[in-house]
Amino acid sequence: xxxxxxxxxxxxxxxxxxxxxxxxxxxxxxAILKAQAFExxxxxxxxxxxxxxxxxxxxxQPQDREDWSSLDEVLPEERxxxxxxxxxxxxxxxELLRAVSAANLLARPDDDITPGLWTIGLDExxxxxxxxxxxxxxxxxxxxxxxxxxxxxxxxxxxxxxxEYIFPV
Numbered sequence: 001x002x003x004x005x006x007x008x009x010x011x012x013x014x015x016x017x018x019x020x021x022x023x024x025x026x027x028x029x030x031a032i033l034k035a036q037a038f039e040x041x042x043x044x045x046x047x048x049x050x051x052x053x054x055x056x057x058x059x060x061q062p063q064d065r066e067d068w069s070s071l072d073e074v075l076p077e078e079r080x081x082x083x084x085x086x087x088x089x090x091x092x093x094x095e096l097l098r099a100v101s102a103a104n105l106l107a108r109p110d111d112d113i114t115p116g117l118w119t120i121g122l123d124e125x126x127x128x129x130x131x132x133x134x135x136x137x138x139x140x141x142x143x144x145x146x147x148x149x150x151x152x153x154x155x156x157x158x159x160x161x162x163x164e165y166i167f168p169v
Contacts, residue, residue, distance in 0.1 A: 011032050011033060012120075012122040012131075013122070013123045014026065014029050015030070015033060015122055015131075015150055016122040016123035016128065016129035019122075020129060025150055030147075030150070033131060034146075034147045037146060037147040040120050040131070040133070041118040041120055041133040041135065041145055044120050044121070045118035045119065045133060046118065046121075047116060048116075048132070049116070049117055049167060050109040050114040050115065050116050050117070051106075051114065051115060051117055051161070051165035051167055052105055052113070052166040053115070054163075054164055054166060055164075058105070058113060059098050059102065067084075068084050068097065069084070070100045071096055071097060074096060079093075102166050106167075111138050112136065112137060112138065112141065115134040116134070116135045116136070117134055117148070118133045118134075118135055119131070119132055119133075119157075120133060122150065128153075129150055129152055130150070130153065131147060131150050131151075132147075132151060133146065133148065134146055148161065
């Protein structure tokens with residue numbers, strides 16, 4: 001049975017207490033939180049930031065999304081013309097374009113590509129742990145929300161999530 005509003009507070013308090021004590025939260029409590037992630041993030045969530053998954057296909061072929069002219073301040077005009085005409089980019093040029101593509105996506109997020117992260121405060125008491133929920137998609141194409149984890153703070157969450165996501169600078 002999935003617990004509804006009456007016991008959500010006690011579940012979130014137990015999770016927050018476990019995090020504060022450096023213990024893994026109870027699997028049953030996490031299952032309840034996971035099942036309610038969509039509702040809780042909608043009702044009590046606070047938008048944090050957009051991120052870009054490091055395994056995004058956009059980062060593997062940035063030239064399919066970005067115009068080489070976006071590197072006009074770092075590459076000579078002659079080289080930009082060659083790249084625009086189809087010349088093979090060097091690994092350094094591809095990496096530069098990848099960085100520009102990621103920065104552009106984070107500056108102008110696309111909800112289908114750059115998930116938004118929402119935080120849910122789990123306890124207003126002495127153990128203010130947070131759950132982080134990712135939200136991706138549009139209302140017309142479908143919105144998905146899923147629990148990424150439970151953390152002691154946004155700083156801790158960012159530190160751990162930077163293994164999988166690129167955060168805005």
